[in-house]
Amino acid sequence: MARGARRSAWTAAACASVVLALCAWARGTLDAPWIAASVAALALGGVVGGLFRTRIRAAPEASAHARHSVAEALLANIPDPVILVDRRAVVIEVNPAARALLPALKLRHPLSFALRAPDVLDGIEEVLRTGAPLKTLYATRVPTERAFEVQIGALPMPDGPAGGQPNVVLFLRDLTSARRLEAMRVDFVANASHELRTPLASLLGFIETLQGPARNDAPARERFLAIMKTQAHRMTRLIDDLLSLSRIELREHVPPTKPVDLARIAREMVETQSPLARERGVEVTFEADGVHPMPGERDELLRVVENLVENAVKYGGRGGRVAVSVARLVELPPRRARIVLAVRDEGPGIAPEHIPRLTERFYRVDVASSRDQGGTGLGLAIVKHIVNRHRGRLVIESAPGAGTTVRVSFPEFVMEPGNAAETAGR
Known part of the structure; x- marks a missing residue:
């Protein structure tokens, strides 16, 4: 009975600490994230310590149940990534935010398998050696550039199997x-x-x-x-x-997660650009071989098609032809389907030295011509960043006298039961 009361006290203290941590986090003061991190670390230490005591006195089934019901519930309510490792930098526990950031994280595997950051790994050794917390930086470049401040602190484990030696907890702030x-x-x-x-x-x-x-x-x-x-x-x-x-x-x-039909978006924008094309004597054709769902933001994809078609109409030359198409392409390997939007014009083309810089802000092949056409020099920069957000690829193919083709490919939306109706209605 006394043991049950003590465990209940540990759990209550842990939950109260989490509430205080989240409240401090929500206030948005300068040091609130790390106040929250410290309080949550104490709570985590209490819960994990209580779990170790439970493992000593209880059956393995009860221990596993306690671990999943208390520790994981605690970690799941911390919004930023949290990783708990032992003295060998082997992962003991992670929360859902950490799994989303580092999909390769696995329990009972070295942290270095998923997080290849020398500064963070050296920081763990430094904390274990000195016992003092420290902060360092961690950056990712794939699929997009992200930066995190990592708070590394020792987590006392008085009842742990390692004889009271501390583990290490890592909090990552985006x-x-x-x-x-x-x-x-x-x-x-x-x-x-x-x-x-x-x-x-x-x-x-x-x-x-x-x-x-x-x-x-x-x-x-x-x-x-x-x-x-x-x-x-x-x-x-x-x-x-x-x-x-x-x-x-x-x-x-x-990245967006809701399904949209790229073919429908492209057809709508081609119709919108028809008056500009007729004014310049340009014929615009559209071709699609069905419904092509992809995870996307409709307004941003409309902006992509608008910029590409408008550029082709403006710079493709009067009396020319612009071909717009949407198709499904299966990559071999790895047999992954992608949705490809292609816009081709019959204009004068672009010299190869300009192509790598076309998506830079304010970069123009012909400054005077661009300004005469009403361009701001930002259209392709906007396209590039929208494509990056949608985890897509942008390829520009051109040569002097041979016209220009711009291809944008996006990952296909993986259909699940119940999503078909929603996708068809978009």
């Missing part, structure tokens, strides 16, 4: 959004100041002229006002594209 936000702010200032300088200078020059020599010149006033309107629209498009790019980059590390 810094990706904060770093992207800072980088985007710096890029926005640099790029916007460069691109806005020319239209602003034109507007100021025309305003001064209208206030001075052309004050009473009606024909000049009408001509200048038309140019000023064009420059103002250019600045509006530029700001809209910059804001769109910022929003997309901020969510680039979060």
Whole structure:
């Protein structure tokens, strides 16, 4: 009875600590994440210590039940990745967030099998040697760049089988959004100041002229006002594209999960671009061999098709032909299906030295032609980041005099029972 009371006290203390940890985390103060990490670590130590006592006194079945019902429930309620390892850096326990980040993590396997980060592994040794907690950084580059701050601390195990020697707990805090936000702010200032300088200078020059020599010149006033309107629209498009790019980059590390039909999206956008194509004497054709579901964000995929078709119509030359197609392709190996969107024009083509840089912000093959067509230099940069967010691939094939083909491929949505109706309705 006394033993049951003590175990209940351990569990109650652990749960209370988790609540305090999550509350501190939610407050968003500077040190709240690591206050939460420390309190949750104490709670985890209490629960794991209680489980070791249970293993000594109880049958193996009861021990396994306690481990799954208490420790895993505790870890599952911590929103950031948490990993518990022993003195040999062998994984003892992980929470769902850690499994999502590092799918190769396996219990009773060395941490280095899934997390190849020398700074983190050296930090574990340092904590075991000194007993003092430390912080280090961990970065991933596949499938997208992400950055984490790793808090490494010793976890006392007074009743553990290792004779009281501590294990190590790792808390990973995602810094990706904060770093992207800072980088985007710096890029926005640099790029916007460069691109806005020319239209602003034109507007100021025309305003001064209208206030001075052309004050009473009606024909000049009408001509200048038309140019000023064009420059103002250019600045509006530029700001809209910059804001769109910022929003997309901020969510680039979060892949969409809902199914959408890429063929339906492409057909809709081709119809929307038809007036522009007729105005320029360009024939746009569309071909799809059925419904092609993929995990995606509909509005972002509409933006991809819009940019690619609009570029093909604008730069493909008058009287030409633009072919848009959506097809399902099975890669061999590994027999994985992908949905491929292809947009081909019959324009003058692009020299090979320009192709690697086409998705850079504000990069243009012909600056004057791009500005005359109303381009901002951000269209393909937006396409690239949307494709990255959807875990897709972007390939541009072109040669002088041979036209240009842009192919975007995405992973196919894996159909499950009950999803067919939902996908068909999108």
